Amino acid sequence: MARYLLQRVFAAILTVFVTTIAVSMLIHLVPGDPVQIMYAQSQGTTPEQLEEVRARLGLDRPLVEQYVTYIGRVLQGDLGHTIRGEQPVLELLLLRLPNTLVLASAALLIAATIGMTLGFVAAYKRGTWIDTVLMTTAILGVSMPHFWLGLILLFYFAVQLQWFPVAGNGIENLVLPAVTLGLTNAAIIARLTRSSMIDIFDQDFIRTAHAKGLPKAVVLSRHALRAGLVPIVTMIGLQFTYMMGGAIVVENVFGWNGVGRMAIQAIFQRDYPLIQGFILMFAVVVVTVSLLMDLIYAWLDPRIRR
Amino acid sequence: MTGPGMISDTPIAGAPAPEAAEAAETAGPVLSVEGLSTEFRTAAGIARAVDGLSFELRRGEILAIVGESGSGKSVTSLSIMGLIPDPPGRIAGGRVMFGGQDLTRLGEREMQRLRGDGISMIFQEPMTSLNPVLSIGRQMTEGIMHHLGLGPAEARARAIEMMRRVSIPAPESRLGAYPHQFSGGMLQRIMIAIAMSCHPRVLIADEPTTALDVTIQAQILDLMREMRDSTGTSIILITHDMGVVAETADRVVVMYCGRKIEEAGVRDLFARPRHPYTRGLLGALPVLGQAGAVGSGALSEIPGVVPALTALPAGCRFSDRCALATERCRAEPPPLEEPAPGHRVACWHADAAEAGA
Amino acid sequence: MQNRVNRAVELAEAAGAMPGPAGEESYRRPGIWRRLRALLAAATVNRGARIGLALVLALVFAAVFAPWIAPFDPDEMGAGMFLSPPSAAHWFGTDEFGRDIFSRVIHGARLTIQVGVIAVGISLTVGTLVGLVAGYAGGWTERILMRLVDVVFSFTETLIALAAVAVMGPSLTNAMIAVGIAAIPFYARVAYSVTLVERNRAYFDAAYVAGAGHMRLIFVHLLPNILPPLIVVATLGVSSAVLAAAGLSFLGLGAQPPSPEWGAMLSAGRDYFTQASWIMIYPGLAIMVAVLAFNLLGDGIREALDPRQKHR
Numbered sequence: 001m002a003r004y005l006l007q008r009v010f011a012a013i014l015t016v017f018v019t020t021i022a023v024s025m026l027i028h029l030v031p032g033d034p035v036q037i038m039y040a041q042s043q044g045t046t047p048e049q050l051e052e053v054r055a056r057l058g059l060d061r062p063l064v065e066q067y068v069t070y071i072g073r074v075l076q077g078d079l080g081h082t083i084r085g086e087q088p089v090l091e092l093l094l095l096r097l098p099n100t101l102v103l104a105s106a107a108l109l110i111a112a113t114i115g116m117t118l119g120f121v122a123a124y125k126r127g128t129w130i131d132t133v134l135m136t137t138a139i140l141g142v143s144m145p146h147f148w149l150g151l152i153l154l155f156y157f158a159v160q161l162q163w164f165p166v167a168g169n170g171i172e173n174l175v176l177p178a179v180t181l182g183l184t185n186a187a188i189i190a191r192l193t194r195s196s197m198i199d200i201f202d203q204d205f206i207r208t209a210h211a212k213g214l215p216k217a218v219v220l221s222r223h224a225l226r227a228g229l230v231p232i233v234t235m236i237g238l239q240f241t242y243m244m245g246g247a248i249v250v251e252n253v254f255g256w257n258g259v260g261r262m263a264i265q266a267i268f269q270r271d272y273p274l275i276q277g278f279i280l281m282f283a284v285v286v287v288t289v290s291l292l293m294d295l296i297y298a299w300l301d302p303r304i305r306r
Numbered sequence: 307m308t309g310p311g312m313i314s315d316t317p318i319a320g321a322p323a324p325e326a327a328e329a330a331e332t333a334g335p336v337l338s339v340e341g342l343s344t345e346f347r348t349a350a351g352i353a354r355a356v357d358g359l360s361f362e363l364r365r366g367e368i369l370a371i372v373g374e375s376g377s378g379k380s381v382t383s384l385s386i387m388g389l390i391p392d393p394p395g396r397i398a399g400g401r402v403m404f405g406g407q408d409l410t411r412l413g414e415r416e417m418q419r420l421r422g423d424g425i426s427m428i429f430q431e432p433m434t435s436l437n438p439v440l441s442i443g444r445q446m447t448e449g450i451m452h453h454l455g456l457g458p459a460e461a462r463a464r465a466i467e468m469m470r471r472v473s474i475p476a477p478e479s480r481l482g483a484y485p486h487q488f489s490g491g492m493l494q495r496i497m498i499a500i501a502m503s504c505h506p507r508v509l510i511a512d513e514p515t516t517a518l519d520v521t522i523q524a525q526i527l528d529l530m531r532e533m534r535d536s537t538g539t540s541i542i543l544i545t546h547d548m549g550v551v552a553e554t555a556d557r558v559v560v561m562y563c564g565r566k567i568e569e570a571g572v573r574d575l576f577a578r579p580r581h582p583y584t585r586g587l588l589g590a591l592p593v594l595g596q597a598g599a600v601g602s603g604a605l606s607e608i609p610g611v612v613p614a615l616t617a618l619p620a621g622c623r624f625s626d627r628c629a630l631a632t633e634r635c636r637a638e639p640p641p642l643e644e645p646a647p648g649h650r651v652a653c654w655h656a657d658a659a660e661a662g663a
Numbered sequence: 664m665q666n667r668v669n670r671a672v673e674l675a676e677a678a679g680a681m682p683g684p685a686g687e688e689s690y691r692r693p694g695i696w697r698r699l700r701a702l703l704a705a706a707t708v709n710r711g712a713r714i715g716l717a718l719v720l721a722l723v724f725a726a727v728f729a730p731w732i733a734p735f736d737p738d739e740m741g742a743g744m745f746l747s748p749p750s751a752a753h754w755f756g757t758d759e760f761g762r763d764i765f766s767r768v769i770h771g772a773r774l775t776i777q778v779g780v781i782a783v784g785i786s787l788t789v790g791t792l793v794g795l796v797a798g799y800a801g802g803w804t805e806r807i808l809m810r811l812v813d814v815v816f817s818f819t820e821t822l823i824a825l826a827a828v829a830v831m832g833p834s835l836t837n838a839m840i841a842v843g844i845a846a847i848p849f850y851a852r853v854a855y856s857v858t859l860v861e862r863n864r865a866y867f868d869a870a871y872v873a874g875a876g877h878m879r880l881i882f883v884h885l886l887p888n889i890l891p892p893l894i895v896v897a898t899l900g901v902s903s904a905v906l907a908a909a910g911l912s913f914l915g916l917g918a919q920p921p922s923p924e925w926g927a928m929l930s931a932g933r934d935y936f937t938q939a940s941w942i943m944i945y946p947g948l949a950i951m952v953a954v955l956a957f958n959l960l961g962d963g964i965r966e967a968l969d970p971r972q973k974h975r
Contacts, residue, residue, distance in 0.1 A: 004823055011813075012653075014810070014814060015814045015817055018811070018814045019813075019814075026829075026830060027831045029829075030830050030831075031831065032830075032963050037832075045920060083359075095841075105669075113436070125460075139955065139958055139959065140951075140955065142958060143902065143906075143952075143954040143955035143958050144907055144951050145906055145913075145926075145947065145950050145951065145954070146908065146910075146949065147910060147913045147914075147926075147929065148929060148947035150942070151929065151933070151943050151947065152943070152944075152947070155937065155943070157941060159937050164777065165661065203434065204429060204431055204434040204435040205434060205435055205436055205437040205438070207389065207435070208428065208429060208436065208588055209436045209437070210421070210425070211387055211389060211426065211427040211429075212388055212421060212422035212423060212448070212449040212452070212500070213417075213418045213419060213421030213422035213423055213449065213452065213453060214418070214422075214448065215415075215418055216414075216418075216453060218448075222440070223437050223440070226437070226439050226440060227437055227438065227439050227721065229439075230439060235936065241817070241818070241819050242577070242821075244819065244821050245820070245821030245822055246821070248821060248822075248825065249821070249910050249914060252914055263825065263914070264825075264914055264915075266827065266829075267828065267829045267833070267916060268833075268915070269833075272829075275826070275829045277827055279822065282818070282822055283818065286817060286818060286819075287817070289966030290817065299438065301438075301439060302484035302486070302487045303438060303484070304437070304438060306612070306897070
C-alpha cells in the first residue's frame with residue numbers, strides 16, 4: 001500500500017516537473033520573435049519597450065538560468081503577469097478555476113450516473129434488443145461533437161423553450177453546459193461499464209454467489225457491482241481529465257466564465273504568461289485528481305490495500 | 307425461511323412430516339436424477355450436453371462422476387443446481403428428485419432457497435471462485451445469514467466454527483482477510499467451509515482438486531471424506547482423474563458424450579471395468595495406433611478426441627475411438643444392461659472387453 | 664483514456680495475430696497487404712464494420728468528387744437568398760452570405776479527409792517510431808521514452824493540441840499538426856506493446872541470429888509486422904482526430920472563415936442559428952457522421968477480432 005502510493009506520488013511529481021520544463025520552454029518554440037508576436041496586437045509599442053519586456057521576462061538569458069528563475073518563482077506562487085492588463089496570472093486563474101471545477105464535477109456526476117446505469121443494464125441484458133438500442137445510442141453519443149450538442153441544447157432549451165438563460169454564471173446557467181458535457185461522456189462511460197460488467201458476469205465468483213442461493217439482486221449489487229466498481233471508478237477518474245479538456249470547449253459555447261474560456265482568449269491574444277500558467281495549473285489539477293483516484297482505487301481493491 | 311431444508315417450505319398434499327421424510331430417506335436415495343437431458347443452442351445446431359442421464363445418490367455416499375472434458379459431467383452438476391445459463395442452455399427433459407420435489411420444475415426463488423442450503427457446490431478454481439473484493443468473513447457469513455436466518459454475530463460464530471472444522475489456523479483473525487491473501491489449498495478449504503456451513507444434504511464438488519498441487523489435493527480429498535463422515539452429507543464428486551476416484555469415491559458413474567456408459571461400486575469398477583472407454587480411462591485398453599493419440603494427461607491412452615456434440619456417431623458414441631468397434635456398434639446405440647448386481651454398462655462388447663483383459 | 668489504450672492494445676494484438684495462427688514458430692510472416700486484406704475480410708463479417716466502411720467510402724467519394732457533386736461553388740456569395748431554409752434548390756438551405764450549405768458541407772469533406780490523413784499520419788509516424796525504438800532497445804532508452812510518453816499522455820489530447828496551437832498560431836494546417844502531435848503518446852503506447860509481442864516471435868530471433876544489424880532488425884523485420892495492427896488501430900484514431908480538429912476550428916483556432924470546414928461553419932453560423940437552425944444542424948451532422956463512420960469501422964473490427972467473443 002505505502003509502496004504503491006509512494007510510486008503514485010513520485011509519478012505525479014515527475015509529471016508536474018516535466019510540465020514545468022515544457023511550459024517554461026514553450027515560449028521559445030514560438031516561430032519568430034515571441035515578444036513581437038505578443039505585442040503585435042497593441043498599438044505603438046517601441047523597440048525599446050520590447051527590449052525591456054524581453055529583459056523582464058528573462059528571455060535574453062541562458063535557458064537553464066531561465067528555467068531556474070521560472071521554477072523559483074512558481075514555487076513562491078508567482079506565475080507572472082498577463083501581457084494585457086499586467087494582472088497576476090495566478091490570481092486570474094484561481095478566480096475562475098472554481099467555475100471550471102464545478103462544471104466538470106457536475107458533468108461527471110451526470111455522466112457517471114447515466115453512463116453506469118445504462119452500461120450496467122446493457123451488460124445485464126446483453127444480446128437483447130435493449131442492449132442493441134442502448135449501445136447504438138452510445139456510439140451515436142460518442143460520435144457527437146460536444147460543441148454541436150451544446151449549440152442544439154442552447155437553441156432548443158434556452159432560445160425556443162426559454163427554460164434557461166442563454167448566458168451567465170448562476171446555477172441555472174450551469175445546467176445546459178453540464179448536461180452537454182455529461183451526456184457525451186455518459187456514452188463513453190456506458191460503453192466501458194458494459195464491457196467491464198460483461199467480464200465480471202462471466203467470472204467464477206459470480207457463479208459461486210449464485211450457487212450460494214443468494215437472490216439475484218444481491219449477487220448483482222454486492223458481488224458483481226462491487227467487483228466491477230474497481231475498474232469502472234478508475235476509468236471514471238481518468239474521465240475527469242477528459243472532462244476538463246471538454247470543459248474548455250463547452251465553456252466557450254455557453255459563455256461559462258471558467259479557465260477554459262480565458263485560455264482560449266489568451267491564445268487569441270498571444271498572452272503567453274497566461275497560457276503558461278493555464279497549462280501548469282491544468283497539469284496540477286489533473287495530477288491531483290489522478291492521485292485522488294489512486295487513493296480511491298486502493299481503498300476499493302483489497303489486493304492493493306493490503 | 308420457516309425451517310431447516312426446503313421440505314417444510316413446500317406444502318404438498320399428503321406429504322409426510324419433515325421428520326418422517328428424513329427417516330424415509332435414510333433408506334431411499336437423497337437425490338435421484340431420472341432421464342435428465344440438457345441442451346445448448348450453438349451456431350452449429352443444438353448440442354445435447356447431457357442426454358437421458360439417470361443415477362441415484364444415496365445418503366452419506368460419495369458418488370464420482372467421471373469423464374473427459376465435454377462428457378457432460380459439469381453440465382450435469384449445473385443442471386442439478388439450476389444454474390444452466392438460459393439462453394443458450396435449457397433442461398430439455400427428465401427429473402431431478404430431491405426431498406420429494408422435482409428440481410427442474412421449481413421456480414427461481416424456490417431454487418435460491420435450496421442452493422447453498424439443501425444442496426451446495428464447490429468449484430474447480432478456488433482462486434477465482436471467491437470474490438476478490440469482499441472479505442472472507444463477508445463471503446462466509448452471507449449464505450449463513452441468508453439461509454439460517456442468523457444475525458451477524460451468530461453468523462460470525464458459525465463461520466469461525468466452520469473455518470476451524472476445515473483447519474484454517476486462527477480463524478478469528480482471518481475473517482477480515484481477502485482471497486488474495488490465501489493459498490489455493492486454503493481457499494478450497496474455505497470454499498468447503500462455505501458450502502458445508504448450512505448443513506447441506508448434498509455437496510457437489512466439480513473438479514475440486516484439479517487446480518491444486520498434488521500434496522494439497524490429497525489433503526482436500528481427506529477433508530471432504532472427513533466432512534462426509536461427520537455430517538452424513540452425500541457428495542457428488544466430478545472429476546476426470548481416476549486416481550482421485552480410487553482414493554475417494556464409493557460408487558462411480560462414467561459418462562461419455564452426455565450419456566452414462568458404466569456405473570459400479572468403486573472396487574468393482576477398478577477390478578472389473580466392462581466398458582472399453584472405462585478401461586481406457588484406467589489405462590488398460592489395448593492400444594490402437596498410439597501415434598494417433600491426441601488426448602492428454604491421464605487419457606492419452608485413448609486415441610482420437612471426443613466427437614462434437616452436434617456431430618455424434620449414430621450408434622455407440624465411443625465407436626469412433628474404440629478398438630473393439632464393429633458394424634453394429636456404429637449403427638445401433640447399445641442399451642444399458644446390468645450384467646452383475648449394481649454394475650451397469652452400455653456396450654455391445656462388454657463381455658469381450660472384460661474377457662480381453 | 665487509459666482504458667482507450669488498453670482496448671487499442673487488445674485490438675492491435677488481436678490484429679497482429681491475423682491472419683491464421685499467431686505464427687510464433689513461423690520464420691516468415693505474410694506481407695502487409697495480404698494481412699490488411701485478411702483483416703478487412705474478417706472485419707466485414709461485423710455489421711457495424713460494414714456500415715462504417717460504407718460511410719467512410721461515401722465520405723471519401725464526396726471528398727474526391729466534391730466539385731461535381733456540389734451544385735454551387737462553396738464560396739459563392741448570393742448563390743441563393745440570405746438564410747433561406749432548406750428547399751429543392753438548396754437542400755441544406757443557405758447561410759448568412761447566401762452561400763449554399765450543401766455545397767459547403769460537401770467541400771468540407773475534403774478538409775475532413777485531409778485532417779484525418781495528416782493528423783493521423785503525424786501521430787502514427789512519430790508514435791510508431793517512439794514505440795518501436797523503446798520496445799526494441801529496452802533498458803534505459805525504453806524506460807525514459809515510455810515514462811515520458813506516460814507523462815504527456817496524462818494530459819488530455821485537447822490540452823496538448825491547445826498548447827501546440829498556442830505556439831504555432833491559429834490555422835487549419837496548424838490545427839491538423841496540433842491534433843497529430845496530441846495523439847503521439849497514444850500510438851507510441853500501442854506501437855510499444857505490439858513491438859514487444861513481435862520481438863518474441865521466431866522470425867525475429869532468426870533474423871537476429873543471422874546477424875542482422877539494428878537498422879535492419881527495426882525497419883525490415885519489425886516495422887512491416889507492427890504496421891498492420893497499428894493501421895487497424897488508426898481507424899479509431901481518425902475519429903478522434905476529426906472531432907478534435909473540428910473542435911479547434913469551432914473555437915476559432917483552426918480553419919478560418921470563409922473555409923467550408925465544418926467546425927468553422929458552425930462557429931461562423933453561431934450568431935444566426937436562432938433565426939436559421941439549419942446553419943448549425945447540417946455541418947454538425949456532417950461531423951457526427953464522419954466521426955461515427957470511423958468509430959463504427961474501428962469498433963466493428965475490434966468486435967470481429969475479439970478472441971473472447973469467438974469463444975462465446
